[in-house]
Amino acid sequence: MARDLPPRARFDVRSRRAARVILTVALVGVLAACSPSDPEATPTPTTTITDGVPTPSATPTTPAEPTLVPDGTAEDNLPLFSSVTAAVWATDARVTGRAYIDALTAAGFDKAAMQVTQDQSTVGNPAESIQFSVHWNDQCLIGQVGPATGDPVTVVVPVLAEGNCLVGQTRPIDW
Structure with missing residues (x-):
């Protein structure tokens, strides 16, 4: 189909296709950057050293076991x-x-x-x-x-x- 078009029109068709491909790749890249890489990941504990003593700065937490709430609903x-x-x-x-x-x-x-x-x-x-x-x-x-x-x-x-x-x-x- 593009061969039947004049040279200028063929260039427009190619450039529009190229633009669509570039936009699609860019959109996929943006969406991939916005999504979490591992939704199941848990925070990794890190250690800082204060006055020569290592201190954990973040610790992973586990959900608490449910308990009875006597005054609750x-x-x-x-x-x-x-x-x-x-x-x-x-x-x-x-x-x-x-x-x-x-x-x-x-x-x-x-x-x-x-x-x-x-x-x-x-x-x-x-x-x-x-x-x-x-x-x-x-x-x-x-x-x-x-x-x-x-x-x-x-x-x-x-x-x-x-x-x-x-x-x-x-x-x-x-x-």
Whole structure:
């Protein structure tokens, strides 16, 4: 196609193509310079020497384990609730409601504020999912686990009108 054009037009076509290539390369270079080279990189500790004594000037930090926030909201305590749920899910007791209640109690949640559904159906088959909850002020921390659920699910929702967290009949927590 460029051969059919007069020499001046061929030059314009070539120069426009060259300009596009140069702009594209420049744009890619700018974008590459703006993006992090390793998003997973952690800061490397460095050491400075003050008065002949080496002193670390930066230390890598690890995320703190979630803890109970007694004066906090349900949202404040969701990280701990989720962590406990995931820890129990990783054990052989993963489909046992009592295991979640016991682990949440051990983490500091009030057993009297909890509800849990049955581990078995009315005909004795293992439940497809188990729900458990902690009533926290005007909200509920709710967890759901089981073969039908896949990965554990934890959420914060408002308390139901009846003052409970779970709908329907729940299992007595009498242990």
